Amino acid sequence: MNTERKSLTDSQRQEFSILLLLHRIASSQDKIHFSFLDQNHKTIESNLKALEQQDLVQLDVEQYYQLSEKGQQSYDRLVQQQVSYQAHFEIYAFVDLGAGIFADPETDLLEDECWADLRVAVAEHKGIDPYRVVFLAMLSDESFFASKDWYFDLAMGTLFDKLESITKEQIRIDELSYDDEDGNEVMGEEVIADVIEQGSQLAQERRERQAFDQDVPDEEIITTTVYHDGGWRW
Template sequence: MSNTTRPPFSDDDKQEFGQLLLLDRLMQYENALADDREVADTCDELEEQEKVLKGKFFRSDEEDFELEQVQQDLVAARQAREETAQALKEAMPNHLSIALIEQDESELEPFLKHMEQRGVICVDEQNCFAPTEQGHKVYEQLVEQLDSYVTHFDVYAYVDLEEGGFADPETDLLEDNRWSDLRVAVAEHKGVDPYRVVFLAMLSAEAFFENPEWRFDLAVGSLFDELDATVQDQITVAELGYADDEGEVSGEDVIADIIEQGSALAKERFRARQDAEEQATLPDEQVLTTTYYW
């Protein structure tokens, strides 16, 4: 645990992160709705193709084959529609209505009002809050930050300071006490806001949404208590320094060496994901310095 006092968690950060969480949830509904509509359109198109082919009294062998393929595709599309419909149902609580906010969650109004004033959200025809075009752009930037965090910082979550190694999440026991979390120390050394790094880590793990009452926690100001405590408790760069038979080694030297090794490993892991997922380019680490307090 760190004994060094870090800069406090600013009100601006709390406002920004709170609004990004609300935007993320609104986009969860938007994406689920878009997916469901896309699959529904596919079902409609296939049903129309099936109707036309079935309506032919005389069909060629090619048309019989085409009908068989269309029917197979239609079965798959209908199964997919069941899945997207279920996903949309599960996302419905993220379709925030004005009535709900006014009656039960009025404490969220300052967040939503600020987002609306900045053109990030609007009120749709159902009297619910929905992301605007600007909101979609902000969300895309947030996704870029999440990708960058996973690529450049996740590797430092489990570092063996004794052996100078990094955990392999696929094979190592991550609960082992030998691991140290150096993400905050690395962020500070690189000049990246440590609160943003921990925010992205928790958002990536969906930690904020584990409690169904997370919006209430956001409204009363307690949602980010764990984030704040995590940043304050993490090991500092200075605490990484040590002395051996050859003299003292500064924390700056230690963290620089860790970052050199970690960066190489992060690129190696990215290339492995690139081969598996056909991801085109390495995410830009500089996007982590962007703020969205509009």
């Protein structure tokens, strides 16, 4: 059964645009002056106005944009989502389905063709928006900012086209089905459930081995953003 994924919606693109700019401003990667916008910042002026209209940013004493209290709360939730993503989904980025093992980034050759990326399939099985999971992954490794033209792409609404194509191309749950030695079909849902059970246990073991002392948010936090009454509420 072909279960093609839906396209990225306009509301998702708008949300990701907002979160991306909150990330840039909060991390001081962009110093944006209200009155003296450089060429890049002029390109995204309408995006900045959207942040203002939703009370997510304010001006400091020198007239530079900074996060408002509401914006800081939203950004803090984004950071929690990134921590949750890394704790609960990174483990599924490299899975050898044939051998039934997960890659160890410290010792395994990750370019080997035996590895399958199951993060999107895992998200879908758990009822979590796969686009959000891929967004968090790309934001974590700064993929959106790889091109100097990202400001223009953001303004044109095309910055997340790659995110959409990557998500659509990932392995679907139905593609994981196979016939066992007795000729009986093992459904993809059964396969992904087994992968998740093993992956969750291994991820926990790795955190314990690394003396990971940071509280890990539950993966449900990744689902908590909604659009309501013209504004993003967390």
